[in-house]
Amino acid sequence: MPCVLTPIAGSLDFQGPTGQQVTLVTADHVGSVLIAKAGYGAQQLVPAGQAVSSIQLTIAAGMTSLKVVCVFTASMQGVGELRESAPPDSQFIRDLNGDEPFQLIRINGV
Amino acid sequence: MRKSILLLLLALSASPAYAQIETCTSFKREIDNLVAGQNRALNLLAVEQNTRCFALFAADVDRLNRAAFENLVKKFESSRTDKQSGGGAGAAGSTSVVAQGPAAKVLSVAAEYGAITQAVNGQVLTVAGNVAGLPAALVRHDIFPYCADGANTDGFCVSKSLLSILRRASFSVSFDASHENQVTAAASNTATTQPATFTFAANKSDISAIGARIELWNSRDATSKGFVEKWKAKVGESMNTASEDLFEDAGNFADEIIGLAGYKAWREKHLALVLKAEKDRAKIIAALTNALRELVAMAQKEDAAFRDHAETALEAYNRFFLAEDELIDSLAKSNVISFEFTNSRPAGQPATSSLRLVADIPLSAQTKFVANGGVTLYDDPGAIATTGATRVRDAQVGVELDQALGKYAVAGPAVLSLAGYYQHQNSAAVLNVDPGNPVPGISFTGLPASAKTIFATPGDIFLGQAKLTLSPPGSAVKIPASITFSNRTELIDKPTWRGQIGITYDFDSLFAGLK
Numbered sequence: 001m002p003c004v005l006t007p008i009a010g011s012l013d014f015q016g017p018t019g020q021q022v023t024l025v026t027a028d029h030v031g032s033v034l035i036a037k038a039g040y041g042a043q044q045l046v047p048a049g050q051a052v053s054s055i056q057l058t059i060a061a062g063m064t065s066l067k068v069v070c071v072f073t074a075s076m077q078g079v080g081e082l083r084e085s086a087p088p089d090s091q092f093i094r095d096l097n098g099d100e101p102f103q104l105i106r107i108n109g110v
Numbered sequence: 111m112r113k114s115i116l117l118l119l120l121a122l123s124a125s126p127a128y129a130q131i132e133t134c135t136s137f138k139r140e141i142d143n144l145v146a147g148q149n150r151a152l153n154l155l156a157v158e159q160n161t162r163c164f165a166l167f168a169a170d171v172d173r174l175n176r177a178a179f180e181n182l183v184k185k186f187e188s189s190r191t192d193k194q195s196g197g198g199a200g201a202a203g204s205t206s207v208v209a210q211g212p213a214a215k216v217l218s219v220a221a222e223y224g225a226i227t228q229a230v231n232g233q234v235l236t237v238a239g240n241v242a243g244l245p246a247a248l249v250r251h252d253i254f255p256y257c258a259d260g261a262n263t264d265g266f267c268v269s270k271s272l273l274s275i276l277r278r279a280s281f282s283v284s285f286d287a288s289h290e291n292q293v294t295a296a297a298s299n300t301a302t303t304q305p306a307t308f309t310f311a312a313n314k315s316d317i318s319a320i321g322a323r324i325e326l327w328n329s330r331d332a333t334s335k336g337f338v339e340k341w342k343a344k345v346g347e348s349m350n351t352a353s354e355d356l357f358e359d360a361g362n363f364a365d366e367i368i369g370l371a372g373y374k375a376w377r378e379k380h381l382a383l384v385l386k387a388e389k390d391r392a393k394i395i396a397a398l399t400n401a402l403r404e405l406v407a408m409a410q411k412e413d414a415a416f417r418d419h420a421e422t423a424l425e426a427y428n429r430f431f432l433a434e435d436e437l438i439d440s441l442a443k444s445n446v447i448s449f450e451f452t453n454s455r456p457a458g459q460p461a462t463s464s465l466r467l468v469a470d471i472p473l474s475a476q477t478k479f480v481a482n483g484g485v486t487l488y489d490d491p492g493a494i495a496t497t498g499a500t501r502v503r504d505a506q507v508g509v510e511l512d513q514a515l516g517k518y519a520v521a522g523p524a525v526l527s528l529a530g531y532y533q534h535q536n537s538a539a540v541l542n543v544d545p546g547n548p549v550p551g552i553s554f555t556g557l558p559a560s561a562k563t564i565f566a567t568p569g570d571i572f573l574g575q576a577k578l579t580l581s582p583p584g585s586a587v588k589i590p591a592s593i594t595f596s597n598r599t600e601l602i603d604k605p606t607w608r609g610q611i612g613i614t615y616d617f618d619s620l621f622a623g624l625k
Contacts, residue, residue, distance in 0.1 A: 010378075012156050032338050034345060036353035039361075048354075051346035065368075067361045069353045071345050073338055075434050076135070094159065099135040101430060102360035104158035104368075 018109035031074030168420035242276035538565035
């Protein structure tokens with residue numbers, strides 16, 4: 001199954017077909033990284049009190065922000081990345097660094 | 111000449127901003143990438159990727175440092191006992207015992223910010239804390255910034271490495287808060303059978319013991335599979351509040367910038383200028399500095415409270431990084447060897463000092479082994495010379511095995527502990543009999559009226575204990591219930607069985623909820 005998000009040129013934003021489900025996963029480079037909080041629009045993607053390595057969202061119409069807060073075993077020295085997972089396909093979405101645990105990714109549903 | 115002076119002034123005024131940008135790791139990383147020839151100009155100017163660095167620049171580190179100092183003075187001023195604005199005696203974070211005790215100002219500030227714990231054991235009230243507790247509490251309450259990556263090292267902040275060192279040391283102060291009480295006990299070593307009963311009264315707020323403990327060796331493990339498993343099991347719950355705050359505050363700050371009417375045009379304009387700097391580090395930093403200044407001016411024009419929002423976001427980052435480091439530090443401790451010193455001044459007994467080595471060895475997530483060995487010395491051999499006692503009062507060794515029940519870890523809801531203890535009573539336990547300053551809670555039968563000092567028979571004490579500690583899920587309460595057998599006590603040369611049930615409360619959770 002191919003990945004559904006495509007980068008929007010001249011920005012760090014992505015776009016994809018409205019209504020399509022997307023799975024995002026963390027990949028570890030230095031230490032382990034998990035997502036402690038994620039919100040897409042008004043929808044919370046991680047249950048309170050949990051930290052997960054995978055989140056799923058359904059692309060909403062128009063430009064909507066995905067906000068994530070990541071936690072790292074290596075604290076500020078931790079490094080990982082956020083990837084879209086669509087086995088066997090996979091693509092890079094965003095670098096995750098321990099010193100910038102909050103990331104905002106805008107997804108335009110078309 | 112005038113041109114040279116102007117250039118010098120420009121260089122001087124620009125240098126702090128340059129330094130500020132380079133000390134923020136995310137900016138530095140992207141600048142390094144650009145200098146290395148990577149096409150990352152867009153990433154450098156992306157608030158959605160470098161939110162913390164944008165907030166640091168917007169809030170202005172110098173301004174934050176001044177604010178931190180003013181805030182600290184203000185908070186300490188509000189902690190003055192003659193201007194108490196918090197809860198009175200018995201209220202959380204403001205216990206009357208702490209306020210009345212020695213060094214009350216420091217301890218009351220520590221209590222106010224949740225840096226110390228308090229426990230009552232029998233008639234002794236103990237305040238205990240980690241040396242890192244107060245600075246960490248000040249960070250949690252947004253009084254000091256947390257300079258985890260050195261972004262604030264030119265100013266007022268609590269550094270990660272300092273906290274890491276301070277966490278190795280802890281202290282305790284015990285106050286003898288006993289009231290008048292009377293218990294009858296037979297003296298074990300008397301020269302007469304004539305009964306003599308005393309009623310004792312001890313002074314409240316007397317310091318009965320002070321203690322210090324320092325970790326000598328800690329085989330830190332923050333990388334093994336076992337550590338990662340423990341971290342994954344705990345991180346969601348431990349970081350929940352800090353993550354929520356960061357999600358909210360950093361999200362609002364980023365949203366505010368992205369939502370600026372001129373944001374897209376600003377990014378396009380300055381993207382071109384950063385690209386024009388090519389691989390020249392100084393030019394890239396200058397271009398970024400100008401871009402950020404323009405952005406802050408634009409944002410402040412739309413919202414006068416923009417800098418305050420940046421500051422709020424930074425406070426959330428501080429709390430997040432502190433919580434993250436505290437969790438890692440607590441889980442990374444593997445085998446720990448500590449040295450403990452306790453100076454005890456019990457009423458009616460000679461002062462003693464105890465020196466003890468403590469080995470804490472986790473065998474698995476569910477099992478822990480602890481071993482102690484120590485000696486207790488009389489502080490003033492002259493004071494006990496008439497009893498024939500020697501300086502070395504006793505030597506002790508103890509071992510304990512803690513086993514979590516069910517799937518839980520040792521810190522979890524139910525723990526079964528088995529302990530053994532041996533004490534060689536090298537020198538007699540000495541009690542000073544003084545009706546004007548009696549041993550609290552004890553009265554003696556069979557002492558001659560002229561007796562001033564009594565001492566028990568030296569000997570070996572063997573003690574075994576089984577304990578079950580229950581921790582209701584989601585609660586800071588622990589309920590230990592134990593049964594203990596000993597062949598004798600220090601005073602009474604007879605076997606004893608004793609059953610105990612108690613309740614303890616972790617005040618950290620209470621203070622965390624008061625933020």
